[in-house]
Amino acid sequence: MEEEDMINFTFRNPTKIIFGKDTEYLVGKETKAYSSRILLHYGGGSIKRNGLYDRVRKSLDEAGIEVHELSGVLPNPRLTLVQEGIRICREKGINFILAVGGGSVIDSAKAIAVGVPYKGNVWDFYSGKAVPGEALPVGVVLTIPAAGSESSNSSVITNEDGWYKRGLTDDSIYPAFAIMNPEVTFTLPDYQTACGASDIMAHIMERYFTNTRDVELIDRLCEATLKTMILNVPRALKNPTDYAARAEIMWAGTVAHNNLLSTGRIGDWASHGIEHELSAIYDIAHGAGLSIVFPAWMKYVYKHDISRFAQYAHRVWNVDYNVFNPEETALKGIEALEAFYTSIGLPIRLSQANIDEEHLEEMADKCTGSGSYTVGNFVKLTRDDVLNIYKLAL
Amino acid sequence: MEEEDMINFTFRNPTKIIFGKDTEYLVGKETKAYSSRILLHYGGGSIKRNGLYDRVRKSLDEAGIEVHELSGVLPNPRLTLVQEGIRICREKGINFILAVGGGSVIDSAKAIAVGVPYKGNVWDFYSGKAVPGEALPVGVVLTIPAAGSESSNSSVITNEDGWYKRGLTDDSIYPAFAIMNPEVTFTLPDYQTACGASDIMAHIMERYFTNTRDVELIDRLCEATLKTMILNVPRALKNPTDYAARAEIMWAGTVAHNNLLSTGRIGDWASHGIEHELSAIYDIAHGAGLSIVFPAWMKYVYKHDISRFAQYAHRVWNVDYNVFNPEETALKGIEALEAFYTSIGLPIRLSQANIDEEHLEEMADKCTGSGSYTVGNFVKLTRDDVLNIYKLAL
Numbered sequence: 001m002e003e004e005d006m007i008n009f010t011f012r013n014p015t016k017i018i019f020g021k022d023t024e025y026l027v028g029k030e031t032k033a034y035s036s037r038i039l040l041h042y043g044g045g046s047i048k049r050n051g052l053y054d055r056v057r058k059s060l061d062e063a064g065i066e067v068h069e070l071s072g073v074l075p076n077p078r079l080t081l082v083q084e085g086i087r088i089c090r091e092k093g094i095n096f097i098l099a100v101g102g103g104s105v106i107d108s109a110k111a112i113a114v115g116v117p118y119k120g121n122v123w124d125f126y127s128g129k130a131v132p133g134e135a136l137p138v139g140v141v142l143t144i145p146a147a148g149s150e151s152s153n154s155s156v157i158t159n160e161d162g163w164y165k166r167g168l169t170d171d172s173i174y175p176a177f178a179i180m181n182p183e184v185t186f187t188l189p190d191y192q193t194a195c196g197a198s199d200i201m202a203h204i205m206e207r208y209f210t211n212t213r214d215v216e217l218i219d220r221l222c223e224a225t226l227k228t229m230i231l232n233v234p235r236a237l238k239n240p241t242d243y244a245a246r247a248e249i250m251w252a253g254t255v256a257h258n259n260l261l262s263t264g265r266i267g268d269w270a271s272h273g274i275e276h277e278l279s280a281i282y283d284i285a286h287g288a289g290l291s292i293v294f295p296a297w298m299k300y301v302y303k304h305d306i307s308r309f310a311q312y313a314h315r316v317w318n319v320d321y322n323v324f325n326p327e328e329t330a331l332k333g334i335e336a337l338e339a340f341y342t343s344i345g346l347p348i349r350l351s352q353a354n355i356d357e358e359h360l361e362e363m364a365d366k367c368t369g370s371g372s373y374t375v376g377n378f379v380k381l382t383r384d385d386v387l388n389i390y391k392l393a394l
Numbered sequence: 395m396e397e398e399d400m401i402n403f404t405f406r407n408p409t410k411i412i413f414g415k416d417t418e419y420l421v422g423k424e425t426k427a428y429s430s431r432i433l434l435h436y437g438g439g440s441i442k443r444n445g446l447y448d449r450v451r452k453s454l455d456e457a458g459i460e461v462h463e464l465s466g467v468l469p470n471p472r473l474t475l476v477q478e479g480i481r482i483c484r485e486k487g488i489n490f491i492l493a494v495g496g497g498s499v500i501d502s503a504k505a506i507a508v509g510v511p512y513k514g515n516v517w518d519f520y521s522g523k524a525v526p527g528e529a530l531p532v533g534v535v536l537t538i539p540a541a542g543s544e545s546s547n548s549s550v551i552t553n554e555d556g557w558y559k560r561g562l563t564d565d566s567i568y569p570a571f572a573i574m575n576p577e578v579t580f581t582l583p584d585y586q587t588a589c590g591a592s593d594i595m596a597h598i599m600e601r602y603f604t605n606t607r608d609v610e611l612i613d614r615l616c617e618a619t620l621k622t623m624i625l626n627v628p629r630a631l632k633n634p635t636d637y638a639a640r641a642e643i644m645w646a647g648t649v650a651h652n653n654l655l656s657t658g659r660i661g662d663w664a665s666h667g668i669e670h671e672l673s674a675i676y677d678i679a680h681g682a683g684l685s686i687v688f689p690a691w692m693k694y695v696y697k698h699d700i701s702r703f704a705q706y707a708h709r710v711w712n713v714d715y716n717v718f719n720p721e722e723t724a725l726k727g728i729e730a731l732e733a734f735y736t737s738i739g740l741p742i743r744l745s746q747a748n749i750d751e752e753h754l755e756e757m758a759d760k761c762t763g764s765g766s767y768t769v770g771n772f773v774k775l776t777r778d779d780v781l782n783i784y785k786l787a788l
């Protein structure tokens with residue numbers, strides 16, 4: 001077996017996607033197949049303002065489902081709310097969680113779902129002390145294309161006791177179904193649309209930059225999904241009610257993170273780790289942090305595989321391939337990514353987010369366990385590498 | 395709602411893909427999760443000659459599984475063998491079918507799987523008299539990348555009583571798992587590799603040529619998968635033990651037909667119908683029939699949407715886009731497809747398969763119920779249209 005070969009993989013994504021106009025009216029029927037007594041989990045007022053809450057409740061009521069509610073999910077969803085959800089489910093004999101919202105609401109619902117049948121503290125799964133054996137089924141009505149949690153097997157929760165933000169990846173938490181109506185995203189603020197797009201593109205690029213050779217099909221599927229984003233995000237920003245553009249973005253957001261694009265290869269994921277420390281200290285959206293970190297990461301590592309970066313520039317950004325100077329081609333791809341982020345209103349430098357040098361050393365420490373481990377797979381970055389990337393992003 | 399919008403869709407593909415080197419040794423463990431008494435279903439000698447049969451049996455034996463065998467599946471799998479399989483399963487109390495082979499073996503296994511729990515004649519499902527409520531689980535060890543049946547919800551069976559060839563599409567027949575080791579395909583004869591490639595490419599092109607507007611993500615995923623095939627099939631023919639090329643083809647063959655590429659759009663499928671009559675009368679491989687029919691179909695219908703054909707030529711075949719003459723661009727794409735088929739040893743004219751005008755009228759009749767219905771969605775073809783396409787292919 002040669003090292004370059006595509007890596008053996010297992011792929012199974014069981015989430016049923018129900019996509020299109022008015023699909024939220026199907027939530028009662030889909031839910032009823034699992035349960036007649038559910039926890040309806042959501043964030044705050046936006047789904048009440050735009051009418052989605054009423055439509056979902058109507059559909060659930062018509063299906064004769066007993067609904068218990070737990071709202072108040074915040075960005076970076078909290079452990080205490082998860083524990084409250086677990087308590088309610090046990091008390092009321094609830095065996096299904098319906099998440100109506102974006103990634104935070106879905107991640108919180110998944111945490112409740114693994115916590116209910118577990119005798120210990122659900123945080124055990126996030127701290128790596130235990131592995132889930134089972135989970136309640138989770139249904140989703142998606143409102144923000146971004147995190148890809150609607151058909152992923154992962155969940156990220158923040159423990160307020162020490163402000164640890166930790167992730168769980170387990171096949172038991174793939175949602176049972178995800179209802180996706182692009183019309184629901186018409187009312188997203190521009191900045192949130194752009195941040196979601198940045199998150200989606202980052203999910204693809206984290207997978208794209210790999211040392212695995214001979215993974216051509218997935219390279220090309222990644223490029224196809226990125227190009228779709230690059231064309232449709234500006235359309236959606238120009239005309240927020242452009243159904244076609246919203247639909248392309250929403251479906252691309254799922255394809256980006258449902259693990260098809262991970263098959264046969266090892267992704268990088270350093271930029272997510274580096275961004276993570278940024279949004280842990282500063283009040284910056286994940287997508288905006290990624291639009292700052294990703295170009296800096298690229299500038300720092302592109303020499304590791306100029307061919308791959310030149311391919312990215314040429315195929316994704318239509319940069320002319322300069323066969324006499326592939327490095328020039330590669331660099332133009334990074335410039336094109338920066339120009340795109342700027343065009344959709346995202347920052348590409350820490351200074352644009354009013355972040356200065358003050359905490360860079362601290363973040364580099366946290367990101368690498370004070371230098372005790374590296375981050376990323378494409379290039380294994382040390383603490384000093386991470387610091388240099390933060391500095392490049394200033 | 396505008397007609398052009400992406401169409402609402404439901405997508406769920408539950409098949410677990412286990413992909414890579416030596417994965418056939420996992421078949422015992424995967425099967426054991428479902429049953430300890432199975433029907434092992436396969437074709438003829440090829441899996442015995444190349445050692446796959448022995449490896450599969452060893453893995454099943456080690457897992458302590460009681461194996462009953464039914465071999466002898468032919469291309470265009472027959473109803474009588476299906477009925478024999480149903481009888482064996484009932485008699486022995488078997489509740490799991492393991493298919494080791496290509497599309498014919500898998501389709502036959504699916505037919506047995508829906509037939510066992512059904513009181514009537516399994517043909518009822520294929521003739522449209524009944525709809526399956528349930529099916530036994532089916533596992534697959536794939537040997538030929540072509541039909542995509544390893545993760546599809548369809549099965550085609552031939553009833554020898556009248557030689558009717560009919561298809562069933564039902565979500566109950568998605569295989570439970572599919573084990574895919576590209577090394578197993580090293581020993582495929584060149585012609586079979588090429589015919590499989592033609593089948594895979596046809597599955598993508600049938601979906602690509604649509605009247606649904608604003609389906610950009612899936613357009614691009616189709617183009618990416620086609621380009622992967624175009625690059626890797628010649629590599630595999632040049633060096634049959636090129637693992638990377640074989641792996642790209644095998645994974646592309648699944649992606650082509652697992653219904654992801656159908657989401658949000660209506661495919662055409664006329665060429666499959668037109669080819670079907672060809673291989674029903676003449677002894678010609680499905681893939682070779684498709685390489686004859688598809689270019690003729692394209693020449694006949696391209697004016698219906700020159701833009702789409704020009705996009706296909708430009709993006710899939712790297713034809714320079716002539717903005718002053720998109721029709722020229724479109725036609726060059728069709729020429730490129732013909733040149734590709736020729737380069738991999740496939741016929742592109744009926745004459746190359748020694749087929750003359752004799753049965754053209756008869757096939758056009760059969761294909762359209764003597765003109766009582768049309769075939770295809772991109773352009774709805776009448777009996778005379780189909781006849782003209784056969785003539786174009788002479």
